[in-house]
């Protein structure tokens with residue numbers, strides 16, 4: 037397999053884009069990434085998206101966005117892995133270049149969630165779970181996270197309040213990110229008081245429903261030419277776990293997240309101590325905690341203790357979600373994995389502005405779908 | 419969401435939904451729910467239907483306030499650990515939210531899960547839910 041590099045990154049602001057549809061958002065992010073790379077065309081386009089069919093009535097996003105972004109007749113199709121779709125699209129693009137099939141490819145993650153009423157969005161998100169054995173029994177996506185969180189609190193003897201640092205820190209990091217949805221800080225008190233969606237999960241545990249698209253241009257060493265800001269994809273790895281939570285032997289270890297991280301560490305030669313930042317899948321505070329543990333940044337059951345000591349905040353031992361993460365930048369589900377890669381790329385290019393992690397050289401990103409049934413992990417190196 | 423045409427879908431689920439039927443591996447004896455093509459323990463392909471007792475304990479739970487389409491909150495959901503050691507995700511019923519706790523003994527009952535299709539003209543999907551065990555586990559006679 038050949039070495040692959042990121043030579044362009046683009047994103048739209050995350051939020052409620054009443055004036056922009058799927059094609060506008062997608063084309064905008066793709067064109068921004070191509071402009072950033074100073075190229076006009078690519079060999080292939082990989083679209084990460086989860087809900088286009090379910091709530092926008094639009095599938096075949098490969099052709100839709102190749103057409104909208106002026107990339108015809110490039111090969112293009114959609115990659116779907118629930119909330120990990122964005123990470124999976126980046127991996128698909130990286131594999132296509134690493135294999136030699138293409139020299140230059142673009143991956144875009146996109147989601148347009150605000151075109152549907154909230155019950156439809158809730159039902160659409162639930163389709164990432166086991167439809168016959170979870171969603172059909174009334175388990176929403178949030179309810180499944182709540183089952184994880186309740187058990188975590190029970191086994192590790194922690195309270196709801198102990199999860200607050202993840203959300204508070206995400207909002208603080210989003211303040212200076214002009215593409216973030218929530219730039220207002222929140223307090224621990226507000227976190228604890230926030231209304232319950234599915235106990236013990238409150239509104240401020242959860243990432244918001246929103247729209248957005250992010251894209252990266254990926255190329256081979258031969259196609260690098262004059263791109264001196266290139267970031268190398270040192271590893272790309274993915275794994276799966278049982279579709280339903282009930283099938284997990286150890287409910288509180290995200291097996292796919294752990295396995296994909298281990299594979300990425302082995303392939304890159306980097307380990308938890310080497311990373312300067314971690315773009316985590318903080319869709320719910322409990323998922324942040326489990327992802328942090330799965331990647332070896334804390335032993336099992338110790339993530340909240342480390343969070344309380346500021347380990348995951350800016351200036352801590354491993355800064356998390358440096359532009360606000362899914363929680364505060366926003367979580368347009370199929371796009372989030374691509375936003376992580378864009379943000380890590382900006383960090384490694386030292387273009388993160390007020391959010392810059394000083395001396396950032398190696399970054400980890402992890403995109404998780406279906407409560408850990410699928411996970412995609414990337415290691416990026418300046 | 420598909421509506422009228424998903425009647426066969428729920429008919430296919432009759433054995434697990436009505437009888438909590440999964441599979442047992444003929445080679446190593448491991449049981450699983452729902453059924454999968456290979457044994458979860460030894461990957462053996464020789465399996466037979468296995469009906470779970472329906473008795474277990476609450477492993478984790480949540481009260482759902484914001485319900486998805488087709489459901490109306492609030493209601494309780496749980497991961498139930500069956501006495502055979504396998505977990506199942508289901509709603510809890512006939513219980514006050516304040517009385518639920520991890521470790522609480524529960525037993526399976528058959529209840530209405532949802533109404534599909536246009537209101538009043540659709541069909542009802544029945545399946546398992548769990549309620550607090552009426553008979554304490556210790557005094558329940560063992561089944562063959």
Ligand SMILES: [Zn+2]
Nearest residue numbers: 443446457460
């Ligand atoms: Zn077996």
